[in-house]
Amino acid sequence: MIQLPDKFMEKMEGLLGDEYRAFLKSYEEDRALGLRINPLKAEPLEFVKNSPFLLEPVPWASEGFYYKAGQRPGKHPYHEAGVYYIQEPSAMAVVELLDPKPGEKILDLCAAPGGKTTHIAGKLKGDGFLLSNEIHPARAKILAQNVERMGISNAVVTNEDSQSLSLKFPEFFDRIVVDAPCSGEGMFRKDEAARLEWSPDHVAVCARRQNEILFHAAEMLKPGGTMVYSTCTFSPEENEQVMEGFLLSHPDFSIVDRGKRPGLSPGMALWSKTGSEELKKTYRIWPHKSEGEGHFLAVLKRGGEAGPERKRSCPSYLKDKSVWKEAEVFLKELLVKPEVFTDRKEYILFGEQLYLLPPEMIDLKGIKTVRPGLHMGTIKKNRFEPSHALALCLKKEDVLQWADIPSDHEDMMKYLKGQTLSAPFSWPARLEQKGWVLILTDGFSIGFGKLAAGILKNHYPKGLRWM
């Protein structure tokens, strides 16, 4: 059995009373493992029918499934193709409760490594604007990589603190997720660092930080907008009590009742300072009651109605199209409908790097931006090199040249290792004599290759290659 901090155990026994034994026993059991299918790549139920893994539905997440220990979905080519995101099952409840709709503007304020961001993007179906922010630079890079792997075209990744963002985006977003940094008690089964770092003082520090982050998040929500606050900890100081304090200082906000949900228990109003019944509308996930780690969630609504959109400054898009004529040539050669890209106006150039920004973006001057939009590629002298991110956004039916390599074929392994593939090819393909080719595995795009004289040169990024 794992070693839990003594003071944590004492505290939980005091809070849970008779239930404490069942709670403690859950630490002797294996934790549930989950993955969430990416609807930008696959229809979840269709995928499950043909999946190489044995998958069972997570009751609170339509795209979420449990997989069994011993299966290794993280080591399968489908993972590199962004077909799914490996995610702790309880964490999947957050975006289900947020309920984002295509066309909306969404903020994921504490976003790395990207579990909620990639879930939101799937529900937006490429329509709308997602700002994914992470305060720690190294984690923001991992977030951007996951956004790329999942084939997301309409997300911007920033690396800011919540206050700086709030100055740029007052009353801007329709929905916001605050998946707050917390003491991580709910992750003790899998995270030794959280167990070692835990102390009552750390809980208090986390609660103060959560209040501050929420304060700034609230400023960015449109009147009438929805915000989900979540943590992966049990402590009432970081959950019901944070909500209680927030509602007292923000009378225009209220907790939304999303009704009974399978696997989700009501929040513990009695553990707040006032015992307000409202807090029963928040949710908890308990490891001794559901197949998932400890979690707390609350859906908040801001009162009022959004006024007319404020005038905000736009980014300065590329006006001179000749700058990216090589990119245009590439798009016309590879795509069935190049106009999907060539008719768009929201292009910017960072040095040699060409990006396509989501529509309705505002100028991000002064904001540390890791990924301003979809990285289209690099404009080199007289040629254009498409980016890996673009390959992952494309589908077989979008392109004129493709090669579909079965995930269990040795050539897929070779491709992921960065090796060159030579004709004759034994897998389905539509290839002309030469040029850029979208590489797929079992129909899911996974990268680019370039064909010349029967040799398919590998363009799988060096940093991602399998050893």
Ligand SMILES: C[S@@+](CC[C@H](N)C(=O)[O-])C[C@H]1O[C@@H](n2cnc3c(N)ncnc32)[C@H](O)[C@@H]1O
């Ligand atoms: C619970 S994790 C987020 C997990 C993420 N939402 C996901 O689903 O993959 C909390 C994140 O908040 C970040 N964070 C830490 N301090 C912060 C602060 N003061 N303001 C905003 N974010 C912070 C952490 O670096 C961490 O990545």
